[in-house]
Every structure is written in structure tokens, then in C-alpha cells.
Amino acid sequence: MQPEICPYPGLRPFTEEESIFFKGRDMHIRHIIKLLEENKMAFITGASGDGKSSMVYAGVLPNIRAGFCKAKYNSWLIADFKPEKNPFLSLCESISEQLEISKEKTQAELKYGFSSLAKLYKESPFYTDGEQGKNLLIIADQFEEVFTNLENFSNGKPSDESYITINLLLETIRLSVIEKLPIYVIFTMRSDFISQCTVFKNLPEYIAYSQFFVPQLKRNEIRQVIEEPAKLAGGSISPRLTEIIINNLNSGFDQLPVLQHALNMLWKMADNGAVEIDLIHLAQIAGISSDALSTEDRAKFNIWFAELPEYQQKYYENPSLDNILNAHAGILYESAYDYFMENVPWAEKNITPEESKEIVETVFKSLTKTDNKRQVRNRCTINEITGIINKPHITNATVCGVINIFRTPENTLLQPFSVPGRLDTQYLSGDTVLDVTHEALIRNWKLLAEWATEEESFLKDYHDFASQMNRWLSHDREEQYLLSSGTYSYFLNWYIANTPNPYRFLKYDNTKNSYRQKLKLAQSQYENCQDFIELSDQAIKTRERIKRRKLMTVLIGLAVFTAALIVLSAWALNEQKSAHYAAEYAQQQADSALVQKEKALRAQEIAELANKNARLQKIEAQIKASEAKNERDKARNAQLLADRRRREADSLKDIAELNLQDAEFQKAVAEMAKHDAEEQARVARQATDSATMLYSVAMSNAMAMKAKSEYGDNRLNLRIAYTAYNLNRRNNVTQNDAELFDAMIYAMEINNMIKPLKTTTETIAAFTVDELGRIIVITQKGQIFAYSYANKKTKEVFRISDFVSRDLIHSAIFLTPEIVIYSTTDKETFCINFKDKNRSRTKLSVQGDFIKSAMITPDKRYICAAYLNGRIAILDADDPESRSIANYNTKTSIADIYCYGKSDVYILTQNAALLRWNFSNNTTKEIFRQTSMNAYAMTAIDSKRLAICFSKGDIEFLDLKTGTKESDMLGAHNRIERIVYDENTKYLAMASLGNRISVLNIKRRNAKPFVVDDFMLHNFPIKNIGFNDEGTMFVLTEENVIRYFDLDINSYAQELADEKVTELTRQEYGLILGKNFSSK
């Protein structure tokens, strides 16, 4: 039985019939029923669009009817109402219908408030002693209308009707609780109005008594909302679609309406649930980008999309869950005209597509309003809307026909919804009230939001205009209260742009008047508007005319006055000039007399001054003569005194010179004595230091040796090694670091402090260390693992399992950290390159034996592969699969090879011959040959010198440039089987027979090499050695573990210090080294 109905209602709330698909609120429904059972009421509050009404009608109500609410009777009367514009009348209507009492009687009874409602129920036939009675459930839905409608609540005061309604409901609840009456009340209200409830006495107390705040759905509840209705209806939604919808769903306003609308669209897009609803359907309703689809689905989508008309395609530019509603409404808006032309036979087709769009715009503008800065819905009748459109050829039929596309069962964006085949639901009567199905449409349809803003702006201007007009009206239309010129110009523009009419004014009439009265008032308002505009225009024109006339009069007066002024001014100027000339002549005469007088006075002053100067010069000359005589006497006396002083100084100088000679002699004697003393002290100090150092070296050596003895307490070995280390460090001795290294690693090993690295449990064929210090291993099965190494611990960084094969690896050599060459047990050779995404394994063309040694040329162009049987092949590094570029056969076993320069290969044979083969011109030269010796390994030091290892630990160094040779034992005493040099750390490691590794730092060639002996390697043969940049040596043994050794004894000492290892006490020191040894 496949249901035809869609399990998702879209924007509209769930109906009681659709309760079977209402999911996700089971817990909440049970809670509300519990509140009703216990408290007789539930005050359900929540944000707009969180499904309060759906929860009551599709959740609580069906459960109550189904008998899942404990009550006196098994049947129910449901009296539900919305306050609308008169809550009392709405309540009475609903009660009268349920209790089967006339409206008049109900109103007459209930108008007394308090117990009237309970009394009416108790007196009804539904309240009986037997089982046949019926419980009464009153639902006050959208209770916020008590506050939002100005008829019910204005200037902070509720209307009488609102007050009596609340009084009745609260008292009924009280009596139901006390008298155990089977009456129950449910309120639903938007939570943003809760604070306003305080204006009603007792209401806050009742809310607190039994409130239910609708919680936001949790993730698993949203999942139920999405998936379960489809399941119940026999369909399905893919889990990935569910998860994506949940993630893309915005929390807060409109979460559920947007979700339900999207699900409704998805269901229809998936052939009414006939196929599994998936991502492609979400993309088809503009909810997700097609990029998120699989290649196959994207191709399907693209074909489908290409067939959409262009005007629809633009709605897919910004796909999102919120966009679905916008796209849906936008597409309906654009296709309303076509729908009207094709599906509305009963309306005259006398409009253009533009007019169709204007009709839709006017309808939606009419159905929205701004309330408290929020755009909300505003119910309007068809008549009102047609009136607002106000075009003779656009009738109610045209309006109905154009907007019908928004009301079909598939779309349901406007209510009432149309029913296919029922003309009365399509061609609505003029008094049918239209309403947007959910305010989510206003917030999510971008065009409607713009229209609502425009309407808000219109209203604001209208209020301004009306206030000016009302002032004019209240002053008996006095001219002075008409619009001024600037304001008139503004409002005239507004008036022309908006062409208001009585119906548009009617929309904003919130009085309690009847519709007819309101229309009459709107008509009168409209006429007043016209008068106001027209009279303002006339008044402005009149004022301007008067102003012009006044201006003219003033201008003429000004002209006459100016002419008279000019004549008078000319005569006055002439008179003024004559007087001015006379005055000027008199002034000139007076000035001349004054100058003559001043000249006479000046001559008299000069004569008096000259007389005075002459007297002063005479007095000055007398004073200067007297001063010169005094100075001459003083000079004679000073010369006599100076002669006497010179004689005294000469004798003193002779004495000082004698004293100086004596002091210099004394100083020379003292310096010689001091020098002798210092020399003696230095010799003594040197002797002491030397003795101390020797003592220290001897002591620490002794202790290092002791650290390798058995005491039954392994920790004591640690302490001895630690004491030896500290003794050396205190005396700045480093000569015996090798012994200390040996002692410390031994002591730590027996204390289980040196553990092998944690790597794969698979058998490792080879490893290397890359430039990042990561250890790259290849297992016998061909897996590649990479481990980072820090603080003596490894962590797997990546692994590659692509190259696992049944044939086990016999021998492997890393040419670089990303290129490894290996032979399998059946003597096939492969090369793996995992350098980048295009990683590959290639089988080498040269086969037939195990690989013995391999190297990549310094320019990375060629791989040189040497086989155990003496064959050497040169391969293209980029294409090792192809035929070898050059071949050579030593015809004897190869010990090792080394690639030098562009095309030289040094070949060391096991019978101790070193050959240089140039593979570009295929020439070979024997560099030297040792008789009665075998050779085993070779390495290059800093690409300059070859270190070649022979039997018994002999090493021959060959300078690759000059060809000179040099021999050295380098501390190895046995056959060196493997030699490894690390250019970064300069460490040279030599693994010799007997599982022993000597490590020498080439920078300190005279220093004793560090030795890792077979005990440290658990007696397992060495397979591979590597270093990282920090100087840690990694050793792979046949035990299939990689061991690490820090070649810096300070790090071991630090580790011991961290482990709280203490130095030996004085007594312990004596006991271990003998009593005669001092611990200092």
C-alpha cells in the first residue's frame, strides 16, 4: 500500500491527519501530556517557527484522542481557537460549537468571567457520571495575537475582551484542579511575548505553574524528523543526505519550516518517494552544489539542468538549504503568468506578464507588515488586494488566477490552499482571507523581504504624511497648516510613486470598526489626502505669486531711490573736493615752518656735544699715564723673583733623576722575581693538572671497567658509569669517552633502558634514514613503513602496502630514501620508486642473481647494480625497466661498488682487486690488487677518498683525485664486513666479524672509536646501519629489530640524571675501587 500523500507538509504546519508523519518530538509530547494530566494545563512557548502548533495538533492532540492521556472519559471535545481580533468571541464560538450551545447563549454566559466556563461544561450533557461523557480540551493557539493585534492590546493595555478571556481560562484551570473536572487548557505562544503576559493578573503565576518551553531539536531528533516520515511512508533517504541536511541546517529561526519545506521538495523531486532520496535531488532543488555529487550523478544533473529555462537556472547560483525556499518562491513568481494563462480557464486573460508580476508583488506586499521592526504576516481579503491594485481590468478573478500557483497542494506558500478539481477552492470569493503560510517565507524569499522593506518605507512616509494632514484637518483645514514647498515636493513624489488608494490605507487601519466603517474612513482619508496635496499645491502657487508681486514692488521703489541718491551724491562730492584742496595748502605751510625750527635746534645740540667730548678725552689721558708707571714697577719685581726660583728648581731636578734611576733598578729586580715565581707556579699547575687528568682518566677508566662487572644490583652499574662520567666532566677529560660510552650503554642495557625501536612486526629487509630523520623500512613482503624518531621513540608516519608480493625479498638496498632496489628469493630484481604520487615498481631487465651492491650516480641519472655473480649493469634511473645502458662482468665475486663522477664505477672484488670501470667508454683500469687478502666492503668519505676494508681489519684509503694510498687500522681488529659513512655527522661505522661495530668520528680521527659490541646487539649479526643528523646510529640486526645508539655520551648521562641515578658515595667508591682511592 503505497501512500499517495507526501509525509512532509512543507511550510504549513502538520495537520492532525498527518500526525502519523510527525516525528522527533515524542519525548516532548509525552511531557506535555504529563503536564495536562497533573496540572490541567500546559503553556507552550517557543521561538517562531519551532513547531508549536504542529506539536499540539499533530502530536499532543492525536495522542490524547488515542487514549494516551489519563482522563475521566475516553472521548474528547476539542475547543480550539486563535485570539485573532477578538479573543472572547473566538473562544465563545469554539465553546458553543463543542458544547452544542448557541453562540448567543455562550456569550451571554461567559461574559461574567470566572467560573462561567466551568459551569457551562458542568451543565452540558458531556459531563456525566457514566463512561459516556467527554473530556474538554481547550486550545488557545497563537496566543501572542492577544498582544500583536492592536484591537486586543494597545498602548500597553489589554482590551476588555482579552482580559475576560484570560480570566475565564485561568479560573477554569483552577476549578478543574480543585474539583477534578476533566477540563484541560493548552496555550501556545511565541516566547518573545512572555514578558508582556505580566499585564494580566495571575497569568505569570499560571505560566510558571505549567510551562513548557519547546526545546531545539537535538541531532538525533532532527534525524528522526528527516528519515522516519519517509520510512513510514515506505520511502527512504540516504544516510549521507541526512547528515548533510543536518549539517547545513541553521539553528535558530525557521529551522523547522525551512527543513520541512526542503524535505517536501525533495520527496517530490524523488518521484514522490519512489526512489531513494539522495544528494542529486538536493542539488536539483538548489540546496547543494553539483560539485558535491559523484561523477555519475553530476553528469545526470548537468543533463537535467541544461533543460531548465534560463530564468530558473539563476536560482542555482548560490545553492544552500536556505536557498531552496527562495528558489522555489522565485520560480513560482516568474512562472505565475504562464500558469495563469494555461490553468485558469475562468479568468479573463487580459494582463501582460509584467502585470502578473505586479499582482504577485502587491499580493505579497499586502500580506506582510512591519511589527516592532520585524516583518510579519498580515492577513488580507481578495477584495482588499484587488482594491489596492486598483486597476479596472484586474478583477478578483485575475488576482486569484495569478496567485493560484502559490496555493496548489504542491506549493502551499499561500493559504487557503487550493484543491485540484474543486473550483470553489481555486476561484475564491472576494472576502476570503489570504495569508502567507509561514513567516519563514518572508525571511527566506529574498524578493519578498525586499518588498516588505519597501512596504515598511511606504508606511513610514504614510505616517509622516498623515500626521501633517491630520494637523491640517484638526485646524479646520487652515491654509497655514498645508505642506510647505519642500515637504510638498517630497510627498508629491511619494504619492506619485506609490499611488495610494483607499484599500491601501485600509490595510493599516487597526481600529475595531467594522470593515464597512473602515472602508468609509479609508475613502474619506483618501479624499483628504488628495485635497491636502491639491490645496497644498494651490497654496504654494498662491504664495509664490504673492511673493513675486511683492518682490516687483520692492524692486521699483529701490530703482527710484537709487536714482535720487546718485544726483545728491554727485553734488556732495564736488563740494567735498574744494574743501579738501584748501585744507591741503594750509597744512603744507605749517609743515615747512616746523622743519626750519627743528634744523636750528639740531645745530645747537651738536655744538654742546663736541665741547663735552673734548673735556672727557683730557681726563682719560691723565689716568692712562699714571697706570703705565705702576705696571713698569711690577715687571721689575717679578723678574727678580723668577731668577731665584729657577736656581732652586735646577737643584731639585738633579736629586729626582738620581731617585728614578734607583727605582727602575728595583723594579727590574722585582719583575724578574715575579716572572720566576709565575713560571714555577705554571709548571706546578701543569704538573698538577696533568696528574689530575691522568688520575681522572685512570679512575674513570677503572670505573668504566667496573661498570661492566656484576654486582647483583644492576642499578649499581648505572651509578658507577654515571660517577665515572661525572669524574671526567669535572676534570674536563674527554680522552676516554669511548670507554665511558661502552660502560654507560652496557649499564643501561642490563637495566633494560635501551630498547629496540618499535616498528613493524614484519621481517625488515632493509632500512634507511631520510633527510627529515625518518626511518624508512622495507619488509621482506614488500611493505614500506616510515617512522618519525624523537626522544628515543618512533611513530608511524605513513605506510605503503601497494607493493606487497608473494615473493619474499632476499636483499634490498636503498639508493635514496624514496628509491629501493631489491632481489627476491627467486633472483628477480625490482626497483620501487615511491617519490611522488606516481609511485611505481619496475622489474629490472638484468636478472639471474641476487643483488650485492647498488648505487645511484651522483647526477641521479643512472643506477649501477652489482650482482653477486660479478655482473654489473648500468640502468636509466628514470626507466630502470628498459635494457641496461652498459654491462660489465668481473667474472669474480663482487665485494662492493662506488659510483664516482659522471660515469666511473669503482669495483671492489672479493679477491681484493680495485678496478675503475668507465661505463661511457667501457674502459677498465686496475687501481691496485692486494695479494693474500680478501676485501669485503668499501665506502667513500666525503666523496673524496675511498675506504676499502680488507681481512683482519686493515683499511686502505685511496684519494680519488690523486690516487695516493694510506693504510690505517682505525681501531678495528677483525674483518670488516660492512662500512658506512655519514656525510652529515662525519661518522664512519665499521661492522666487523663477531657482531661488533666501531664508530669513528672522522673529524676527530685520533679519538678512540666508540664500540657497540655483540652483547649490545644480543649476539645477532648486523644487517644494516644508518645515522640521523643528531648523531644517532640505527642498527638493524638479524633479530629483526632496529636498535639505536646515541653517539654522544652526554645524552646518556642526561638520561641517567633524569632517571635520578646518583653518584657513588664515598664508602661505595672505596669499596668498589679499593680504599686507597680518593673519591675527590
Place this chain on the structure above:
Amino acid sequence: MFLNLYIKSSKVFLAEVTDGLQKLRSEVKNILLRAGIEVIEPENTADSNLENLMLNADCSMHILGNDNIIDNDSPVYDTPSAIQYRTAKGLTDGNFKMFVWNPSGIINDKNLYINDIRRDINDNTIYSDITSPIVFVEELRAIMNIKPSAKTDAKNYDILFIYNTLDRDSAKEVSNMLADLQTVTELEINAGADTDYNDFIQNQLPLCKLGIIYYDYATDWAPPFAQQVWKQTGGQSASTPLYIAGNSDHADETQLKPLKKIVSYTINEKSIIPLDIKIYYDKITGKTS
């Protein structure tokens, strides 16, 4: 009442992450611990042990970063996070749940592998791109915290015959007649009783072969009751079919309007109803075709 104070102790396998996300992972770990969730961490991507380690947990959590953790077409490296992701993905074929977190802002828009991840979501994969780790952990805890519903003493019955108190006499009569043909167990729904019928029916009905909702006078009760039972017990995918039987003295088809398309029914004389039920019973149990 619906405030769930019960917190089930859960264990989460917290998968390793690529290098840039270590700090975030550590933050998430602390949040998980403070949310009362035990965290199981891989010591090393230790091969065969990984699956067992995950199965020791109730679910796994994987934080996505910019490094591809799956890219089947051209894998670069098998990072531990990739191996753990794939291992958990394999386990989701059973009852194992994996939580995949794509913290907003970390993965850049051009990184299209996120589309692969999203296309790969199955029933036991919970994918989230919520920004806050606290919200994510809260969601994880809520999903893992589903309290097992209390089981009633449900039994296996052939036919569960449900009726309203209002129709007691009429129902008894039909039930007795039916009992001659098939084993019947009655359930009387009485709004005044203390029984939680909702829970009882949800547990009991799946154990029966057929659920009958019989009504006579209780015409207001039967359709909504049938709707709720149909919904609570799985709708079209319910294991036990529902059959509505109405006494034609008072019942008529119009009352069943919302149910007609989804539930089988009979409106018939009281004496015929047991036969109708028997025929339907035989049909669904395969006794007749």
C-alpha cells in the same frame, strides 16, 4: 522529565590526525574526558590490533584536515589517520558508529576530497562540520547516550485484540467468536487506567502476528489510536501488520480517511468481523494466498 540526567559511560576511539591538527586533537581529547567519555588512543598504528582496539570502544572519532585521508584514485601515503579511518569505516557495516568531524575553516574550499567523504556516509557514520568542538562532543554524547527503553513483559501472541472501554461488551463478543478460530489476547484501553499503553503497545505488538483495533461506539477513539500505533510501531516497515475492524452499526469508512491508504480494515457486521479477521490473519501468515 524529558531532561535526561542519565549519562551512559561511553568509550571513544580517538583516531590519530595529520600533523597540523595535533593541538585540536588534544583539545578534543580534554573535552571528551571532561564530558565523562573514556578516550581510547592508538599507541601506534599497530596492524591487526587496531580493529580490536576500536571494537573495545563504543565509537570512533576522526578529525579531518587538509591532508587527504582518503583518496582512492591516487593515494599518496597511507597515513595512520587514513588507516584508522578506513578500519572504522569497515566496522560501520556492523553496529559500530564513527563520528567524522570536519571543523569549519580548516579544510579549504578547493579540497574536494571532503565531497568523497560526504558521499561515503552510511547509516553508522555521523558527519559534522560544526565549528565548536564542545558542541560536537555534546552531539556525540547525546547520540551515544540513548538510554535503552524499559522492556515490559511482552509475550508472543497470535492476535492482539485492542478495543476501547466504551466498546467492552461488543468487543468481548467479537473476541469470543474469534477465539474459536484463532488464539486471541485482549487489550482494553481505558483512559482512566494507570497503564502506559504507549510503551506497552510499542513493546508488545512487534511480538504478535497481527494487531487488531476493534471499535464500535468509540468512533472518535479508534482512528487516532490506530494512527499512533501505526506510527509508533514502524508504519509501512512494521513487522506486525495492523488491521482495523469496525462494527458497521456505528463505524463507517469516512472515519478511517487518513488510514485507508495505509492500513487494512473491515467495516462489517459484528458477526462477520471474526471471519474477516481470520481471513486476513491466514493471508498474512501464509496459510492462504
